[in-house]
Amino acid sequence: MGMTPEQEQNVLKSVPTQLFIGGRWRDGENGGTIPVEDPATGETLASVADATVADGGAALTAAHEAQKTWRKVPARERAEILRRAFELVVARADEFALLMTLEMGKPLAEAAGEVKYGAEFLRWFSEEAPRIGGRYSENPVGGSRLLTMKAPVGPCLMITPWNFPLAMGTRKIAPAVAAGCTMVVKPATQTPLTMLALAGVLEEAGLPPGVLNVVTSSTTGRVMEPLIRDPRLRKLTFTGSTAVGQRLVEQSATQLLRTSMELGGNAPFLVFDDADLDKAVEGAMAAKMRNMGEACTAANRFYVQRGVAAEFSRRFADRMGSLRMGRGTEDGVQVGPLIDGGARDDVARRVQEAVSGGATVLAGGEAPEGAGYFYAPTVLADVPADARLLTEETFGPVAPVVTFDTEEEALGLANASEYGLIAYAFTESLSRGLRVSEELEAGMIGLNAGVVSNAAAPFGGVKASGFGREGGAEGIEEYLETKFVGIPV
Incomplete structure (x- = not known):
């Protein structure tokens, strides 16, 4: 069944169009906006805030501050937030599907399929969060015990593409939340509305202020590069073209960031x-x-x-x-x-x-x-x-x-x-x-x-298609560090 103009307008009006920083919706520092186009008609659907370099810095500051407490939140609480978010996305599947169709162009039936697929990452990683563990063993030559444990990587920068506006967000956000990491997310300029709607859902599901920050910008490179070179950032994950991924990896070398790159294919x-x-x-x-x-x-x-x-x-x-x-x-x-x-x-x-x-x-x-x-x-x-x-x-x-x-x-x-x-x-x-x-x-x-x-299987490639895996049991490991403790006995 097709959608009426009234239904389209109601969905568009329900989506926040500001930056989401430190748990608050606010305009960009300079008050600028970015038009979001309907590729089926060429007409403007809405306008979202256009972030400055200062706005990007504020988002990272919020993520850095929130990391201090978020990393200590019990895994079961993080899991319940993701589960609530999953249920909210499923309950609003029609609205998410219509929003993606409007800003990206895919048919409604296909958009509905993406909602189901994208929501599944929220459910999958809600189940993975309580299963983060380590191991305990004896030193093979005696004299000590070997203890390994997992810890969240820390603040992450996530740059997502326009072609799967929901699933490419949940595939990164869900494991980060499960692992105890905070985030700054930069959605694609062509399709920011779905990510902003998802941020609203996660806020409603109880994600604490500063854990997720969403920055929309027409000048991605100028706003993101200072964050990549900032020592407070500990991980960069990107989905997009190989050429852009190569530049980002070069920038990430300054801080020796953990990186996950899901790049081009042929x-x-x-x-x-x-x-x-x-x-x-x-x-x-x-x-x-x-x-x-x-x-x-x-x-x-x-x-x-x-x-x-x-x-x-x-x-x-x-x-x-x-x-x-x-x-x-x-x-x-x-x-x-x-x-x-x-x-x-x-x-x-x-x-x-x-x-x-x-x-x-x-x-x-x-x-x-x-x-x-x-x-x-x-x-x-x-x-x-x-x-x-x-x-x-x-x-x-x-x-x-x-x-x-x-x-x-x-x-x-x-x-x-x-x-x-x-x-x-x-x-x-x-x-x-x-x-x-x-x-x-x-x-x-x-x-x-x-x-x-x-969602239950690892997604990723080799050669110029990148490195790292998203989804499956492997997906959460991208957001965890391994720590070893030696204990004399």
Whole structure:
């Protein structure tokens, strides 16, 4: 069911638009604001506070001061706050979904899926908080006992992207709260409203003042760099492009910060001759079209074995070509707009370059006329090996298909990338599935699956896709230090 203009306005009016610092909502020091745009129409939805360097410093001061007491709050109390936040997000799922659709563009059904996924991190880490432990053992050579314990890292800076406005926040905030860390969060300029709404929920759930601070800014680098170089900060976590991540890691070296980097991807999608094509096409749709292809986990390079290449490409193109584009609040819409005009134009250029180089358009291949930043779901065959669609990460609904002959060739093509976040493989052979999973250079593998993200599993990559893991039992370790105590006996 679509949403009415009145419902949209009611949701927008309910969202705070100020900075959240030290438990207070307040304007930025200079009173400036940032417009938030609806990518489906190009119209302004709301304006949020534009933080200055001084505002960023105030947020870190609040986090630093709160850390002194927050680290001593019992794990069960931290867990209960996260559990209450989980229940509040679930209760307001429709409002969160609509808010994400308005500011980011994804269809309502897909936004509802993100609410469910994002909320799950709050529940998962509420259960992990009381399970933080250490160990006690004897010195193997005698004379002492060995005690290890865990302690919160300390104040964290979190920089989140625009493509998953809720889940990328909860995936960082929840383990930090569970571990006893305070935070300064900088959401993406394009999609700050969802994070501000989440901050309101966490405040309502009982998170003490200063534990979570949210700073929106149009000049991220200028406002964030002083915090990264401030000795009071102890951890930096970032989700975004590899180029920006590299700069942040360089800046973080000054204070030798703990860092977690979830960076770019250029995921290969392998289809072998023995694959179940129904599963493969369904998996391809999920891996490619989640978030209109605007995801670091999106399948960007489709390598299909020659025996099934024509049939797979035909079925895939038929499915892609049948998707309905439109504003995500409308009934039946399956594909929303890209985030902005620059993103749409970049996708269009890459497709045109590939076609000029000899690629064949099987579906889509153009931007429709009218308002909004839309691009038609596209499938290309005969894509030249040097096309940017294959060599660089493309954030959009474009699927280039390349044919291969042998398993060795497929693995060579898949691993010939600087990125290594996720890879997908479809085969009905268990031995091949295990063999290929072991050989693929990626932090995550979708084996006969187009979506693998799960709050209970570690998310992260290798090579230029970053380091560190979010989610799973591993996720909380990113926010904990290990302390050793030697005890003579």
